[in-house]
Amino acid sequence: MMKRQSKQKVILLISTIFVVSLNLRPAVTSIGPMLDIIRRDLILTNTQVSLLTALPVFCMGLFALLSPWLNRRIGLSNSMYLMLIIIGAATALRGVYSNYISLVFSAILIGIAIAVIGPLLSAMIKQNFPERATSVIGIYSFGMGVGSTLGAGLTAVFFSYTNSYSFSLAIWAVFAVVGIFFWKASQNVQRQVKQQDEMLKTEPKSPWRNKKAWLFLLFFGLQASAFFSIITWLVPIALDSGMSLVQASSLLSLVTIIQIVLNLFFPIIYERFPKRKLWLLFFLGMGLVAIGLMWTGVSLLLWISAFFMGVPLAGLFPIALLFPLDETVTADDTNAWTSMMQTGGFIMAGFLPMLIALIYDLTGDHHYTLMILFLLFIAMIFLTFLIGDREVKTVNK
Template sequence: MTNKKSAIISISTLVAIFAVAINMRPAITSIGPMLDVMREELVLTNAQVTLLTTLPVVCMGVFATLAPLLNRLLGLRNTMYSMLMVVGLFTALRGFYANYAILVLSSIFIGIAIAIMGPLVSAMIKQRFPDRAASVIGVYSFGMGVGATMSAGLTVLFYEKSGSYPLALGSWSLLSIIGLVFWSAAMLNRGGVKKSVPVQVYKSQTAQVSPWKVKKAWIFLLFFGLQASAFFSIITWLVPIALAKGMTLLQAGTLVSIMTSVQIVLNIVLPLLMERFQARKLWLIILLLIGFAAIALLWSGVSTFMWIGAAMMGVPLGGLFPAALVLPLDETRTPGETNAWTAMMQTGGFILAGVVPLLIAILYDYTGNHNYTFMIFTLLFLGMFILTFIIGDKNGSKDS
């Protein structure tokens, strides 16, 4: 293969990874800005409407272990085609049917599709870019950040213009077309994994110790779960918190947009910095300390402080996710092993991340007080802070 052909394949693969990634958050993050609107129009409790964000996240955990199985049965190319179509079709369904049952059903199927896509992308990165995995994880997390930012910020504008929350939610199905187009282009250029990968994955999994028996994998799972819980809790509840503090819906949506705009910068910048300066523990400590400060500013309820706090919160939300994704890449040798570790990490991590926002909703329904919400935010960051010292820095060891 010529250098030019290899470069084309690498570029098309990177673009495909980005195009797939932008589809992996909007169906979830678009709900948060519409939380109060949907609760009033559908006459729901906070717990019921929050279930629309927690169900897909729980499904992302429960069904992550299907990724290696479908990779063996269908291959990565066909599996990704299928999952992108599931995300697109069920997101579009929200635009035509506004009843709660359809919203719940779509949340489940979208969560299953995202659960399968995530570990396969990580395994693909491990194989196609073994020496630049951290940087490519940055592209992957940047894509998810872009999708989250657009949906968190623009859903409110779509609603303000159309007056229809179903239309605002369903509009994000258009992103799946972008994903399908660029994924198809990458596959035509043979930018995916090799045809023998399903067999390699199977062999590597049978030859390697299950990550469920490895202590370090459990630590990674807990850290991933806490950061994902923080992300989905904050992205879901920041708009209702801002509304409770007296902001308009448009102001609250803008607040989230500022936070997620900072987040997408960190999605791609932090992996590059971590690859250049490999002091993993120091980076995590810095991110978490900024998070503690952001929580304090948001908790104050003072408008000026809340704007500053939202911008600051974008730093840990943007940096912790790619940092967590890099952890299994650092500890594994093969794409199959990476697939298994990532699937395990996301299985337990996303189940935890689905439960926490629902817990916040139940507490708020019962108390009507967001002080408990901020207490939970603080506990999530405190848990990650403690785990950071257990994880430590990368030392090249594969032992548990």
């Protein structure tokens, strides 16, 4: 009977991690398919409209350190409730006020909430699944991928039926409601996690003077920059190549569908064959091939490139999330390392889509966009050799 109850708690906690992680991308990725429509309707420049995706990413970095502070102040459970409510309210706001100021305000609130939720989830995984963290990170990443795919792929569909980008952006508040319901259902499990954390008497070691932690931060920032730039600018690139909005959105959907399918597949294989450097080089090589195919502007090759680009988007993020888990022992240390990595990494990632927008405003040529993406992947290959393979840490008995 106790085993059955324990198994039910594990299933509930994993389900909650999945549902909560669904909320971490749709409010951002749903903007991409609507970029040109919002820009024309509100009479904005590409740089101005790109703020709607750049600001949440900036906030994910600037406010990631709030996660351990809020956990200490109001507890894990209340912190998560608050952040899910913020995501839901800010996303719903887009359906009530369809002006630029409200869109910017909602983007900031959403970014802050995502910043706090991310490290909390990583710490929970480290605490509850120390031996199977890789697989559970796959669930976390899978949930984010599903949310990202739905936001990127269905937003244009909603718009085609309603002709309202406000409704198409606001509908994703539903995920926050579901997340709150699951969080409530798993509250007893969360209390146990908090009680276990309170039993740890050791102070978490600061990662800010650790060279490895800085390498992780740089790599996380580059892969996040690549992700958000591709999610934001793939549709405009495809439109410039002659595709319709529905075709271009379907192209983005293909990228994210490949991503979510492989999000589950790669972490399971990675757990069995944990050669971090080889996996990273494989993913980055696929990314370079995808960028080369995009550069041609040929419709058929764009579809093939979308398939290839889904591979690094699926593989790079879960491995980057595992960096702190591989290098730390306790959940507190994991939270500290993850907060540092995401703080600097997301601040980096906030700049790139804006840089692309600025260059495109000046040149009107997306070949520069692809050149920037190409250089990003080359930089990640260089960092891969500096980071090396994983070092599994164990608790001293």
